Amino acid sequence: MLGVLWGFIYVCDCESPRESTLNVELIEIRDFLAGHPPFDHLPEEALERLPRDLSVRYLRRGTPLPPPDADGDYLYIIRKGAVELRDQSDELIDKIGEGEIYSSVCREGETGQFTALTVEDSLFYLLPCERLETIREEHPQFAEHFNQSVRGRLRRALESLQAVRSSHTGLLSVPIGSLIVREPVMARPETRIGEAARLMTEARVSSLLIMDEGQLVGIVTDRDLRSRCLAEDRDPGQPVSGIMTRRLHKVEPETRGFEALITMTRLSVHHLPVIDHGRVIGVVSSNDLVRYQSANAVYLVGDVRRCTSVETLTRTCADLPELQVQMIASGATGYHVGQTISSITEAITRRLIELCQEQLGPPPVPFAWLAVGSLARREQTVHSDQDHALLLADDFDPARHDGYFESLARFVADGLDACGFTYCPGEVMATNPEWRQPYRIWRRYFDRWITQPEKKALMLASNFFDMRIIYGEPALHEQLHAEVLQQTHNNRIFLAHLAANALKNRPPLGFFRHFVLIGEGDHAQRLDLKRRAIIPAVDLARVYALSAGLPEVNTRERLKIAAEVSALSRESAENLEDAFEFIVTLRARHQAEQIKRGEEPDNYVAPSELSSLERGYLKDAFSVISGLQNALGQQHQAGRFF
Amino acid sequence: MFGNLLSLEFRRERLLKKAPPGPLRDFLSVPFPSPNSDCREVPFLALDLETTGLEANHGEIVSIGYVEMIGFRIDLGSATHRLVITEGAIPEQSAVIHQITDDAAAGGRSLEKVVSELLKVLAGKVLIAHHAPVEFSFLGAACETIWGGRFLVPMVDTEWIERRTLERRQQTYAARELRLSRLRDRYGLPRYRAHDALVDALAAAELFAAQVAERDTGGRLPLKEFLTRL
Numbered sequence: 113m114l115g116v117l118w119g120f121i122y123v124c125d126c127e128s129p130r131e132s133t134l135n136v137e138l139i140e141i142r143d144f145l146a147g148h149p150p151f152d153h154l155p156e157e158a159l160e161r162l163p164r165d166l167s168v169r170y171l172r173r174g175t176p177l178p179p180p181d182a183d184g185d186y187l188y189i190i191r192k193g194a195v196e197l198r199d200q201s202d203e204l205i206d207k208i209g210e211g212e213i214y215s216s217v218c219r220e221g222e223t224g225q226f227t228a229l230t231v232e233d234s235l236f237y238l239l240p241c242e243r244l245e246t247i248r249e250e251h252p253q254f255a256e257h258f259n260q261s262v263r264g265r266l267r268r269a270l271e272s273l274q275a276v277r278s279s280h281t282g283l284l285s286v287p288i289g290s291l292i293v294r295e296p297v298m299a300r301p302e303t304r305i306g307e308a309a310r311l312m313t314e315a316r317v318s319s320l321l322i323m324d325e326g327q328l329v330g331i332v333t334d335r336d337l338r339s340r341c342l343a344e345d346r347d348p349g350q351p352v353s354g355i356m357t358r359r360l361h362k363v364e365p366e367t368r369g370f371e372a373l374i375t376m377t378r379l380s381v382h383h384l385p386v387i388d389h390g391r392v393i394g395v396v397s398s399n400d401l402v403r404y405q406s407a408n409a410v411y412l413v414g415d416v417r418r419c420t421s422v423e424t425l426t427r428t429c430a431d432l433p434e435l436q437v438q439m440i441a442s443g444a445t446g447y448h449v450g451q452t453i454s455s456i457t458e459a460i461t462r463r464l465i466e467l468c469q470e471q472l473g474p475p476p477v478p479f480a481w482l483a484v485g486s487l488a489r490r491e492q493t494v495h496s497d498q499d500h501a502l503l504l505a506d507d508f509d510p511a512r513h514d515g516y517f518e519s520l521a522r523f524v525a526d527g528l529d530a531c532g533f534t535y536c537p538g539e540v541m542a543t544n545p546e547w548r549q550p551y552r553i554w555r556r557y558f559d560r561w562i563t564q565p566e567k568k569a570l571m572l573a574s575n576f577f578d579m580r581i582i583y584g585e586p587a588l589h590e591q592l593h594a595e596v597l598q599q600t601h602n603n604r605i606f607l608a609h610l611a612a613n614a615l616k617n618r619p620p621l622g623f624f625r626h627f628v629l630i631g632e633g634d635h636a637q638r639l640d641l642k643r644r645a646i647i648p649a650v651d652l653a654r655v656y657a658l659s660a661g662l663p664e665v666n667t668r669e670r671l672k673i674a675a676e677v678s679a680l681s682r683e684s685a686e687n688l689e690d691a692f693e694f695i696v697t698l699r700a701r702h703q704a705e706q707i708k709r710g711e712e713p714d715n716y717v718a719p720s721e722l723s724s725l726e727r728g729y730l731k732d733a734f735s736v737i738s739g740l741q742n743a744l745g746q747q748h749q750a751g752r753f754f
Numbered sequence: 755m756f757g758n759l760l761s762l763e764f765r766r767e768r769l770l771k772k773a774p775p776g777p778l779r780d781f782l783s784v785p786f787p788s789p790n791s792d793c794r795e796v797p798f799l800a801l802d803l804e805t806t807g808l809e810a811n812h813g814e815i816v817s818i819g820y821v822e823m824i825g826f827r828i829d830l831g832s833a834t835h836r837l838v839i840t841e842g843a844i845p846e847q848s849a850v851i852h853q854i855t856d857d858a859a860a861g862g863r864s865l866e867k868v869v870s871e872l873l874k875v876l877a878g879k880v881l882i883a884h885h886a887p888v889e890f891s892f893l894g895a896a897c898e899t900i901w902g903g904r905f906l907v908p909m910v911d912t913e914w915i916e917r918r919t920l921e922r923r924q925q926t927y928a929a930r931e932l933r934l935s936r937l938r939d940r941y942g943l944p945r946y947r948a949h950d951a952l953v954d955a956l957a958a959a960e961l962f963a964a965q966v967a968e969r970d971t972g973g974r975l976p977l978k979e980f981l982t983r984l
Contacts, residue, residue, distance in 0.1 A: 138833060140946050140953060168828035168956070170943075170963040172970070181794065183825055192944045233942045233967070235960060238827070 138163035148211035150257030193234020269729030289365025292394035306348035330356030446696025565609035601661030614651035619734035691733035789978035800959035810895035819951030837862030886911035
């Protein structure tokens with residue numbers, strides 16, 4: 113009845129131009145709403161009308177929501193003050209302040225799930241649930257705030273994080289096929305080298321595909337002509353097959369620009385043939401990619417490989433922070449940054465080992481240089497510290513051989529530190545004799561961690577289960593990795609302990625004003641993204657992977673595969689993947705901004721750096737993580753573990 | 755005290771008999787809320803006037819803003835703001851304060867129309883104002899001029915409520931401490947940037963809600979506890 117009356121008043125305002133200025137009188141309230149989600153999604157006219165649908169209530173501290181004397185069902189918008197939400201066991205689950213909304217009364221099935229209480233004297237704007245319903249029907253964007261699944265919101269969050277800062281958006285996700293600008297230039301294997309060079313010059317291409325009976329058998333590039341022909345005084349009359357590269361890495365037209373970039377970076381090649389259903393349709397070069405994206409990771413890896421001393425390596429690595437800035441500016445996500453920086457760190461590590469061997473000579477026994485932690489997972493940022501270990505063949509004799517490996521470890525660790533990857537504070541480095549051991553000792557370590565999983569063992573295990581070979585004898589690492597997986601898979605006691613360990617770092621509840629709301633009576637000025645969000649997600653993924661005996665170490669891959677083998681539901685896996693991606697992207701962006709300001713990058717984000725939308729998204733991400741932690745905890749407690 | 759309040763209703767009936775037919779008489783024909791009724795059930799109307807002076811016999815009403823409140827829920831749908839056509843030019847000083855110029859006021863309505871409209875909404879309600887004597891005297895003067903009758907309404911004055919509390923505690927205070935914006939700060943109410951009759955009426959309504967909430971001990975809240983004596 114009242115609603116009809118207000119509607120009438122509004123219609124009158126519309127018809128008389130002079131009267132329409134009346135709405136502006138509630139501009140205070142309109143402006144306030146316009147600055148807070150979900151009302152910021154409403155178009156101008158709807159925002160102008162909205163204040164007339166509201167009423168105002170002042171509730172003293174300690175009043176429940178809805179107040180006992182409420183005369184109807186309303187959405188409560190906090191204009192000033194604060195409200196605490198608690199679950200049935202009186203556990204604090206959230207604290208909301210100015211500009212936030214309490215909508216439980218308007219949501220079917222939510223009443224009774226938790227209680228809300230004002231904890232300060234508060235002023236509220238009340239919107240009748242019926243009006244809310246109408247507005248939701250009229251404005252889908254606004255409605256999404258209430259309707260959308262956590263998953264939908266996280267997806268949008270990530271997009272918003274990428275979209276804001278790039279005219280290049282989507283270029284990293286552009287299908288390679290669309291970058292091909294011309295028909296491939298081809299020749300037969302028996303073509304003479306000189307003829308091939310002429311062909312390339314005429315066609316103005318830097319690569320030539322070598323075809324034999326319709327099959328792609330090799331590729332010749334500018335570099336091959338220089339290093340395998342001219343530099344070797346080879347007769348240009350010889351067939352081109354003698355200088356072509358035969359081991360080809362091919363991509364499909366659907367391959368994303370970023371995947372191609374990573375492939376080039378990892379293999380240090382500059383050309384990738386593109387094959388569509390067995391047919392060669394073109395070549396994509398690093399130049400094609402770089403034209404789109406200023407990040408020159410491929411070149412940086414190439415530069416690293418050419419460095420002849422630690423000094424030149426250090427100078428080359430000085431560009432690394434700038435690379436992260438550029439990547440974020442061109443719309444890269446945290447995943448992209450992690451993959452790229454990790455590839456470069458890997459190249460640096462390899463180059464350092466090579467440089468050291470030039471001085472020390474060949475190793476006395478076979479070894480495997482292992483990346484541990486974030487580098488193993490390919491989740492590094494420019495801020496990451498170094499974690500590594502040395503796995504030595506069993507004929508290692510400490511007395512005779514350790515001098516060599518100690519020098520190697522020292523050289524690499526110092527080199528990495530000089531390149532900006534600081535020493536691991538926990539001493540998880542090959543310089544530590546504990547982590548420079550032959551196979552049988554490593555086997556014993558893992559055996560002890562798995563059979564006697566006390567606190568320290570679990571911490572170390574968490575580190576060393578994320579392990580990847582960077583240099584050396586692959587067989588050494590493969591065997592160790594396979595044996596360990598075999599041992600952990602279905603080991604209920606160990607997995608239960610690992611799960612408990614994964615629950616140690618809990619995400620915050622959310623934000624309250626300028627603080628991070630950690631829990632009962634606990635606030636922080638800044639959000640420790642690593643400890644509060646990244647580690648918990650990484651830990652969860654590790655538990656899922658190990659419980660299913662999966663060899664993957666990258667968090668995203670672990671979650672994808674875990675969902676495939678039903679170690680967790682597809683929905684949970686996807687939610688956690690999106691939450692993780694949002695958080696690491698936010699961190700990469702935060703660090704990029706610090707680098708731009710000339711500050712040292714870190715993992716601490718102040719709530720004031722975040723838009724209210726981003727705070728909302730982060731809260732979603734936190735709730736995904738803590739939801740899965742709770743589920744894991746319950747499985748564990750109920751003894752139904754795996 | 756009871757007698758004094760009883761006389762308010764008594765006075766209304768007496769004025770009603772004398773009032774000429776028209777909006778003022780219609781207004782006076784609706785009984786005032788009983789002083790014994792609980793505040794939570796009383797309908798209120800918060801009002802603010804912007805005027806060209808502080809005294810009714812020298813100044814004019816420039817604009818009127820009001821908003822209704824019942825059960826301590828302020829209904830923004832009822833929010834009304836009216837500009838009034840003035841007879842004299844608006845003195846520069848008050849034009850600066852209210853940002854209402856002659857031109858803007860010329861886009862308004864006649865005082866008679868605006869006050870008639872107000873009296874219709876005000877009938878049966880209690881008036882809320884900050885420093886209510888100004889509102890009361892200007893409305894009284896308007897009724898005298900337009901209809902030749904006397905005006906009466908039960909009022910709560912948010913400034914007087916605060917002053918009485920301070921005086922009961924025998925606290926000294928400076929006049930500026932009783933300003934609307936100061937008191938709102940004290941009760942933790944938000945700061946409004948705009949300064950017009952409607953925003954100030956809303957500001958007074960919120961302040962009254964906060965004042966009552968602070969004095970609410972869970973028992974009855976008789977209206978007479980808050981009524982200003984005229």
